[in-house]
Each structure stands twice: as C-alpha cells, then as structure tokens.
Amino acid sequence: MNVLFFMIIAYLLGSIPSGLWIGKIFYGKNLRDYGSGNTGTTNTFRVLGVKAGSITFAADCLKGTVATVLPIMFGVTQFSPIVIGACAILGHTFPVFAGFKGGKAVATSAGVLLGFAPLYLLFLLAVFLIVLYLSSMISLASIISALVGIVTTLVFPAFHFLLSGYDFFFTVIIIAVASLIIVRHRENISRIRQHKENLVPWGLNITKQEPRA
Structure with missing residues (x-):
C-alpha cells in the first residue's frame, strides 16, 4: 500500500508542467503555440529565455530527485526507489495536469538518476555535454546520451x-526510459537527417545543420 501511495505521489509530482505554467503565469505565453510546441526545458529556453529555461530545468530535474528519495526517507524499501522515480518520468511525459501531453523526459530522468546513481549521472552528463559541443544540438545530445545509457x-x-x-x-527502467526519450525525439531525428534541426548558440555544429528561420 505504501509503495502504491508513493507511486501516485511521484506521478503527480512528475505531472507538474513547470515550463507550461511558468510561460502562462509569468510571460503570458503558451509554450504549445511557439517553437516546437513542446513544454519541456529546450523549448522553454528557446521561447522564454535563459532564466525561464533554467528554472524549468531545475524544477523538472527536482521532480525526479524528490520522487526517488522520498520513499527512502520514509523507509519504504519493498521496491527499488528507481521504480518510484520512474513514475515521475511517466508523469512528466504524460501529465494529468496538462492533458497528458508533456515533455521529452530528459530533465526528469536526470533528476531520478541524481537521486539513485549520481556518479552514473555525471558520466552521462559528460557524454551529453561533449555531444552538445560537437553538434550544437540538444536533441542529438539527448539521443546519444540515451543510447549510451542503454549500452x-x-x-x-x-x-x-x-x-x-x-x-x-x-x-529495465533505464532501457525503457532511454527508449522513450529516443522515440519522443523522432521529429528531431527527421530534422537532423534533413540538416534542418534547431541549434543552440554554442559548439561546433559539425553536421552543418541549417535550421529554418
């Protein structure tokens, strides 16, 4: 019963659409009407700026960390805490508070790893940053990090x-979440293949993407 309770709490935590609410409350903008239409960190950075994007990333990451460590704090050990954390990832991807249309789960997944395997998270973060610098694409960095996570x-x-x-x-959960991240980036993969993917103003852009204006 305790496990089910914490799974529900984790899902509800994950369902908090940080970027969507920040955009509507403080900027008068619905992220779904701008950029990629996604409510996650990347589109928040692109549409609302660095401050809003940073707060959204921190909030989305924190959702995963809190969901993972909360059952440990209360001595609930019947299941691995990453099972509880996975419910937050599910909530972020399919949020009950935002019509079940959420983000791509990268930041919340990082938060879960921060609470469960922080050194492993640092390794994947290093992979992410290297790929980001070489490609100038958050999407590709996320996809490659997910693939590296599976292997x-x-x-x-x-x-x-x-x-x-x-x-x-x-x-099982890392493979499932990494696969979900890759699937959620299928439109990005299509744009990358067409050399039309959106870039960040940092890095080498070695694949020579030329995003549409």
Missing part, C-alpha cells in the same frame, strides 16, 4: 564501473 547499463555492472552490480529494476 552502459548492460556493460558497466559487469566491470563494477560506476554501477556496482546488476539491478533488474534499474536495468
């Missing part, structure tokens, strides 16, 4: 590198 979740525990051993729930 390393299967490989690292065998060598006790960053992950001490195989954890069934951790492995």
Whole structure:
C-alpha cells in the first residue's frame, strides 16, 4: 500500500508542467503555440529565455530527485526507489495536469538518476555535454546520451564501473526510459537527417545543420 501511495505521489509530482505554467503565469505565453510546441526545458529556453529555461530545468530535474528519495526517507524499501522515480518520468511525459501531453523526459530522468546513481549521472552528463559541443544540438545530445545509457547499463555492472552490480529494476527502467526519450525525439531525428534541426548558440555544429528561420 505504501509503495502504491508513493507511486501516485511521484506521478503527480512528475505531472507538474513547470515550463507550461511558468510561460502562462509569468510571460503570458503558451509554450504549445511557439517553437516546437513542446513544454519541456529546450523549448522553454528557446521561447522564454535563459532564466525561464533554467528554472524549468531545475524544477523538472527536482521532480525526479524528490520522487526517488522520498520513499527512502520514509523507509519504504519493498521496491527499488528507481521504480518510484520512474513514475515521475511517466508523469512528466504524460501529465494529468496538462492533458497528458508533456515533455521529452530528459530533465526528469536526470533528476531520478541524481537521486539513485549520481556518479552514473555525471558520466552521462559528460557524454551529453561533449555531444552538445560537437553538434550544437540538444536533441542529438539527448539521443546519444540515451543510447549510451542503454549500452552502459548492460556493460558497466559487469566491470563494477560506476554501477556496482546488476539491478533488474534499474536495468529495465533505464532501457525503457532511454527508449522513450529516443522515440519522443523522432521529429528531431527527421530534422537532423534533413540538416534542418534547431541549434543552440554554442559548439561546433559539425553536421552543418541549417535550421529554418
């Protein structure tokens, strides 16, 4: 019963549409009407600016961290806490407070890892930043990080590198969430193949993207 309670709390936490609410309350803008139409961190940065984007990222990340550590704080150990954290990711992607149309789960997934495997998160963050610098694309950095997450979740525990051993729930959830992140970026993948993907003003843009004005 306690596990179900925390799963519901985690889903509701994840369902808080940070970027959407910040845009409507403080900027008078509905993110769904601008840019990519997504309510996550990247589109918030693009439409509302650095301040709003940073706050949205922090809020979305915090949702995942709180959902993961909350059951630990209350001594609920029947299931791995990452199972609870995964409910926050589900809420962020399909939020009950925003018509079940949410973000792409990158920031909230990072928050879950921060609460469960912080050193592994730092490794994936390094991968993300390297790809971002080379490509100037948050989307590609997210996709590559997700792919690396799938591979390393299967490989690292065998060598006790960053992950001490195989954890069934951790492995299944990381693979599932990484796959979800990739699927949620399918439109970005199409634009990347056409060399029309949106860029950030940082990095080398080695694939020579030329986004539409």
